[in-house]
Amino acid sequence: MSKEITADQTARYQQALAADPTAKVLERAVSHQGILATSADYASETDMTPVFSIDLDTGKVANQKQSGRCWMFAALNTMRHHLADLFNLSDFELSQNYTNFWDKFEKANYFYENVLATADQPTSSRKVAFLMATPQQDGGQWDMLCAIIEKYGIVPKSVMPETYNSSKSSELNSTLNLKLRKDAVILRKLVADKASDADIAAAKDKMLGEVYRLLSFSLGEPVSEFDFEYRDDDKNYHIDKGLTPKSFFDKYVNWDLSDYVSIINAPTDDKPYNHTYTVEMLGNVVNGRQVKHLNVTMQDFKQLAIKQLQAGQSVWFGCDVGQSSERQKGIMDTKFYDKDALFNIDFSTTKAERLDYGESMMTHAMVLTGVDLVDGQPTKWKVENSWGEKVGTKGYFVMSDAWMDEYCYQVVVNKQFLPDDLKKTQETEEPTVLAPWDPMGALA
Template identity: 25%
Template sequence: MKRTVLVAAAFLTAASMAFGQPAKGPQPAEPDYQFTVVKENPVTPVKNQYRSGTCWCFSTLGFLESEAIRIKGIKDPAAYPDFSEMFVVSHSYKDRAVKYVRVDGNIGFSAGSECGDVLHVAADYGLVPQAAMPGLQELPVHGELDATTKAFVDAIVENPNKSLSPYWKNAFNALVDAYLGEVPQTFEYEGKTYTPQSFRDEMGIVPSDYVSLMSVTNVPYYTEAPLEVADNWRWDTAWNVTLDELMDVLYHSVEKGFTVAWGTDVSEKGFTRNGVGVLIDEKAATSGSDQERWVGKEGEKKDVAPAVLPKELEVTTESRQLGYDNKATTDDHGMQIYGIATDQNGTKYFMVKNSWGETGKYKGIWYCSDSFVRAKTMEITVHKDALPKDLKKKLGIK
């Protein structure tokens, strides 16, 4: 090996914390939004990914929890399921290591991933309740895990021998287990014994029933192609549809009682600390937790909107594609869309469950405008039955 795990871990951990600091100086007053809920669907309590890059897991599992609630007809919030994030993260890291080595390090190996990763884990390994695998930290801090696992797989890739030993996978898996805990083979849940696969089935989750959609102009409409971002290390595909069709799916899904796993970009300063996402064309970057990275620390005024409700940018297919092509729009965060609301001017907003804890004015919930969602959506995942009938027919989905 050309470098040790400990040296690489120290270097990468320091680098992972080197986010830019928030701009100094007075900020304009925050506008007084007054939201009226039009429709909202059941969601489980807000969680906190804290200092981990696992929003993709928290958001998609929240989505699957809502799916279990819908499919099983659970009415009592006390009976809502709570799926283990670290079970999924553990399997994801282990699968990613195998692929990373297989392609000689020519894919991304970081904390980031996509919604499809969770569905792969659910299909291949199952799901478990939080109590069966709570992880080893109350609030996840994954800088050291990310640094050491990356250093490990890089050392394997750089091995000068022509063939690898049969031991490296077990060693890597043990490293992940040391940080996240061992994956349970069986567990007790409400008086019954389950495997991860039988628990997934008991919750009514059929991974093949879910479809992903994107809207780009570099791929023919109504065909499947990978979302071309580094975090899509599994090379999962999404159906490419027009922008209007993508938005129709979002509204139709919520109105029909479904929620949506949403991959988006929250680096805009219009995505405020106090739970609003509007399309203001400025950037934000901070440090610390995942929340602080994007919207600042408690007590900092980072909102750039004026005291009156801002006029938002008009979004077109062309402006969306430009943002994607020039990296102004990236897949930097995953959340769950579960409702629709309007402000005092009648502007529509999507109600969004975040994974930064019960922070902000709305205790972990964000209201993201139609324009923001229209411009900054990278990918959505929904149950196939949430698709409008005409689009379902176009895509040939039964």
């Protein structure tokens, strides 16, 4: 039976507060300065000095501006680090707008296919409601970018630069989602009316043509052939003519993307370690690369990242950046804010509990470019963000090892660093399919 709050309860709470001699002081501090500023422990800055025993030189940070493309920026940054080393090009970026265009185009088709696959379900079903809540967005995961590159290649930023709508994406997203929901009405009605497969295909083809036009006006139409003209860091001039996006990737990055695999740490009961997982309705390219995660212990998770850094290669990773994070100083540390002491309340939960109860999930992707090892164990990590140079140390953040334990969920590593048993599992095991709303399906 439900119980209301009584006057006696309220009186007891008021009396307890009145008996606390620090209450009024703390009330003034918190109400005027806010919870974060009042609970901040700036001693954390001393521990988080940006000095690392392994420190890759990766040049200037990029800036995703007012868009949610961190996963894309982070992935392309790992590739440009490799390209910069090979071709002596430190101040260089790959085109995030090019991959953004094809990602949104493919996400539209992926949405249409999921609408048709669930057209026999009522709009009140959880799957249909999940689809309609966000038909598409800026976010994504590593495997989704690989699917785009495998199909469309990549280009230098000079060939397809940023536009207003790529850097400030809210107008484009709201307009495209308006169209996709309208198209969902049409597709579901066609199915309900038992339209022929040919009629449904024709309707979808018209919709995709309209999406292509909308994206071309907003982001610019992607190039199919281009010349790559540049000066390297020694001021030597180069020009490479007649490239395609795929030939550019093959020549200047030349990665076998199948070698790079997603490793997660999800310590929940439904995901035993050392097994693989995928997520229903998560992806962008129909019949493209599947999102596939290998779940491992946090110790294995960190050791794999360290091995790749020791080999001189940066590491894409996904985390919940808003937790215990000071954006302007560029510090991510579980000790930075002490809300427990401020309010005399125990806010602690386990990593598994935060995932199960919706308190945390992957919200942002960045790049590990260094780590500080003491007696072989990590104490802090160097992080390349994509928020420009005005935050952190010229855009670089420092992450405590304890913060990584609690709020990091995904790294991408070359499978050569996996021990043989995990490598075999990753390559051969059919992944368990998780529900669309599982936290491991969150888009960074």
